[in-house]
Amino acid sequence: xxxxxxxxxxxxxxxxxxxxxxxxxxxxxxxxxxxxxxxxxxxxxxxxxxxxxxxxxxxxxxxxxxxxxxxxxxxxxxxxxxxxxxxxxxxxxxxxxxxxxxxxxxxxxxxxxxxxxxxxxxxxxxxxxxxxxxxxxxxxxxxxxxxxxxxxxxxxxxxxxxxxxxxxxxxxxxxxxxxxxxxxxxxxxxxxxxxxxxxxxxxxxxxxxxxxxxxxxxxxxxxxxxxxxxxxxxxxxxxxxxxxxxxxxxxxxxxxxxxxxxxxxxxxxxxxxxxxxxxxxxxxxxxxxxxxxxxxxxxxxxxxxxxxxxxxxxxxxxxxxxxxxxxxxxxxxxxxxxxxxxxxxxxxxxxxxxxxxxxxxxxxxxxxxxxxxxxxxxxxxxxxxxxxxxxxxxxxxxxxxx
Amino acid sequence: xxxxxxxxxxxxxxxxxxxxxxxxxxxxxxxxxxxxxxxxxxxxxxxxxxxxxxxxxxxxxxxxxxxxxxxxxxxxxxxxxxxxxxxxxxxxxxxxxxxxxxxxxxxxxxxxxxxxxxxxxxxxxxxxxxxxxxxxxxxxxxxxxxxxxxxxxxxxxxxxxxxxxxxxxxxxxxxxxxxxxxxxxxxxxxxxxxxxxxxxxxxxxxxxxxxxxxxxxxxxxxxxxxxxxxxxxxxxxxxxxxxxxxxxxxxxxxxxxxxxxxxxxxxxxxxxxxxxxxxxxxxxxxx
Numbered sequence: 001x002x003x004x005x006x007x008x009x010x011x012x013x014x015x016x017x018x019x020x021x022x023x024x025x026x027x028x029x030x031x032x033x034x035x036x037x038x039x040x041x042x043x044x045x046x047x048x049x050x051x052x053x054x055x056x057x058x059x060x061x062x063x064x065x066x067x068x069x070x071x072x073x074x075x076x077x078x079x080x081x082x083x084x085x086x087x088x089x090x091x092x093x094x095x096x097x098x099x100x101x102x103x104x105x106x107x108x109x110x111x112x113x114x115x116x117x118x119x120x121x122x123x124x125x126x127x128x129x130x131x132x133x134x135x136x137x138x139x140x141x142x143x144x145x146x147x148x149x150x151x152x153x154x155x156x157x158x159x160x161x162x163x164x165x166x167x168x169x170x171x172x173x174x175x176x177x178x179x180x181x182x183x184x185x186x187x188x189x190x191x192x193x194x195x196x197x198x199x200x201x202x203x204x205x206x207x208x209x210x211x212x213x214x215x216x217x218x219x220x221x222x223x224x225x226x227x228x229x230x231x232x233x234x235x236x237x238x239x240x241x242x243x244x245x246x247x248x249x250x251x252x253x254x255x256x257x258x259x260x261x262x263x264x265x266x267x268x269x270x271x272x273x274x275x276x277x278x279x280x281x282x283x284x285x286x287x288x289x290x291x292x293x294x295x296x297x298x299x300x301x302x303x304x305x306x307x308x309x310x311x312x313x314x315x316x317x318x319x320x321x322x323x324x325x326x327x328x329x330x331x332x333x334x335x336x337x338x339x340x341x342x343x344x345x346x347x348x349x350x351x352x353x354x355x356x357x358x359x360x361x362x363x364x365x366x367x368x369x370x371x372x373x374x375x376x377x378x379x380x381x382x383x384x385x386x387x388x389x390x391x392x393x394x395x396x397x398x399x400x401x402x
Numbered sequence: 403x404x405x406x407x408x409x410x411x412x413x414x415x416x417x418x419x420x421x422x423x424x425x426x427x428x429x430x431x432x433x434x435x436x437x438x439x440x441x442x443x444x445x446x447x448x449x450x451x452x453x454x455x456x457x458x459x460x461x462x463x464x465x466x467x468x469x470x471x472x473x474x475x476x477x478x479x480x481x482x483x484x485x486x487x488x489x490x491x492x493x494x495x496x497x498x499x500x501x502x503x504x505x506x507x508x509x510x511x512x513x514x515x516x517x518x519x520x521x522x523x524x525x526x527x528x529x530x531x532x533x534x535x536x537x538x539x540x541x542x543x544x545x546x547x548x549x550x551x552x553x554x555x556x557x558x559x560x561x562x563x564x565x566x567x568x569x570x571x572x573x574x575x576x577x578x579x580x581x582x583x584x585x586x587x588x589x590x591x592x593x594x595x596x597x598x599x600x601x602x603x604x605x606x607x608x609x610x611x612x613x614x615x616x617x618x619x620x621x622x623x624x625x626x627x628x629x630x631x632x633x634x635x636x637x638x639x640x641x642x643x644x645x646x647x648x649x650x651x652x653x654x655x656x657x658x659x660x661x662x663x664x665x666x667x668x669x670x671x672x673x674x675x676x677x678x679x680x681x682x683x684x685x686x687x688x689x
Contacts, residue, residue, distance in 0.1 A: 038510060038513055039618060040618040042513065042518035042618075043518040043519065046518065083618075179663055205661070206662060206663050207657075207662035207663060208662065208665060208666060210622060211665070212613055212622075213416055213653065213657075213665075215409075215412035215413075215416065215654065216409050216412060216413075216655075216658045217657060219408045219409055219412060219658075220405065220658065235520065236520065236614055239520055239522065240613055243522065243528070243529065243613070243614070244540075246529030247528070247529045247612070248531065248538050248540060265519050265520060269519070269520040269521060269522050269614065270522065270524075273524070399529060
């Protein structure tokens with residue numbers, strides 16, 4: 001009880017001590033965001049802060065955004081929500097009601113976007129967010145929320161399509177997922193795909209977010225001898241999962257994870273043990289993805305790495321796309337009126353470093369997921385819309401045969 | 403049948419790790435009457451220390467444990483003399499506040515110093531295992547279990563048979579009488595807190611070897627240690643070992659038979675049951 005009261009007190013303090021990004025001049029267009037800069041999700045949250053600032057600086061360096069006949073600079077007002085959903089809702093309320101920011105950028109993670117989108121809807125200020133993929137966010141007929149992550153329900157879509165073409169063909173699947181908005185959506189979307197593909201789901205188990213012990217689940221997976229293990233969870237859980245799989249000598253033919261595999265930090269933490277892990281990404285730094293501000297995705301990735309010292313993954317690219325979407329919509333609308341910008345966002349259709357930005361009726365983008373695999377010290381694209389890109393390393397060898 | 407045996411092995415090894423994490427918390431709580439909410443944060447610091455020793459100096463995490471423990475002991479000693487001593491006679495609520503504050507400060511300092519990146523202590527044998535027929539015993543966990551048993555028994559013998567240990571127990575039982583017999587409580591409290599933090603540091607090194615390290619692992623570990631201390635009782639380090647084992651095995655069996663979301667429900671359910679049926683812990687003296 002004391003703990004909770006104190007946390008609340010700390011949260012109030014944090015609200016008072018606002019963390020401003022670039023100082024805004026009267027003429028600037030202010031974009032507001034509340035992001036996880038500290039707390040358990042800070043690891044991914046900071047990608048969004050970096051991507052927002054990076055893209056805003058780039059647009060400003062090119063002169064800014066054209067509103068009607070004048071060019072205006074962008075500014076970012078960002079708060080640290082300490083990985084606390086309730087705090088992030090209060091901060092978004094403050095951003096629109098007191099700070100009077102013009103438009104909103106999103107937080108990381110589906111459960112945050114799910115709660116925060118209620119604020120943008122209530123105050124009728126459009127939010128373009130690149131951190132929440134859960135289908136729940138877009139199933140409420142909200143008009144002011146737009147998302148640049150592909151739908152959670154289809155995260156494993158390309159993976160399941162690939163499973164059908166592997167030899168020897170896998171027959172049994174274990175599906176594990178954490179008990180939060182994103183991962184539950186992933187599981188609900190994946191189940192019918194697996195059944196349609198004729199695969200037998202031998203374990204279908206929900207686990208507690210932040211679980212650190214997977215020994216019991218792994219022992220079960222081993223005892224039923226599942227060919228494929230699909231895990232929808234968070235990076236910390238997946239790190240523990242892989243390490244414990246090794247120490248229990250549990251090696252299915254293939255395992256794939258919703259997060260982690262695309263992040264450099266994750267692969268570094270696991271070292272050689274990351275080898276053979278599958279994942280997926282809706283974005284790869286491809287020079288064919290042309291971009292108005294950065295040239296193309298490859299140039300974006302190189303400049304980003306030079307500035308921040310780590311490779312951008314799809315989270316960062318999605319965050320950059322959010323800023324670009326708002327900039328483009330402001331120019332299309334020729335106004336900062338939230339309602340007009342909202343209508344312009346709904347009509348967007350432009351090429352960017354992240355792919356073509358266009359939103360469906362419900363406000364979510366639809367991008368295909370490319371299956372990726374860690375092979376040695378490289379991250380290889382394996383399977384996309386047109387079939388195999390690189391040869392998968394399959395089946396995964398036993399741990400002691402590596 | 404194999405599955406049940408395997409899960410029992412998993413639970414036992416997990417319980418050993420739990421016990422070594424809770425040992426320091428129970429000691430400090432029992433002797434100083436401080437529920438150290440920053441205990442998990444000290445485990446986290448110990449884990450980072452072991453990580454640096456392994457990554458930059460190549461010191462094996464198990465061989466580095468004594469070094470980690472000594473450094474953390476000094477930190478704990480200084481922390482008690484400098485900070486906690488100010489509230490040593492204050493009501494429980496004040497000590498809760500100050501240790502909670504410590505937890506917040508240590509966590510945020512850790513993020514500043516180490517960033518939110520994940521780390522793992524990954525010596526070549528970390529993923530190795532011993533095969534016993536169809537069963538698998540993870541090597542690093544087995545070693546961690548061994549260390550846990552050694553530390554627990556060591557603590558027990560230390561409290562029972564050494565002069566310092568007896569002084570610590572005497573102070574816990576009756577401060578006035580202990581002072582009359584020449585115990586200097588200030589130094590003794592700081593030593594006890596130092597030992598508690600040293601144990602937390604050692605536990606951190608073990609934790610980093612079997613799990614992952616980031617600045618935010620502390621709070622959940624504190625909660626777990628709190629439960630173990632209550633289940634096992636504060637009087638006796640052996641109680642903490644029993645508490646850890648009970649919790650580890652119950653959690654593992656719950657995940658196997660009931661469901662993976664019910665692990666915490668089971669462990670805190672046991673906590674409530676123990677509080678009702680045996681308020682001073684499984685191995686505690688009954689009133």
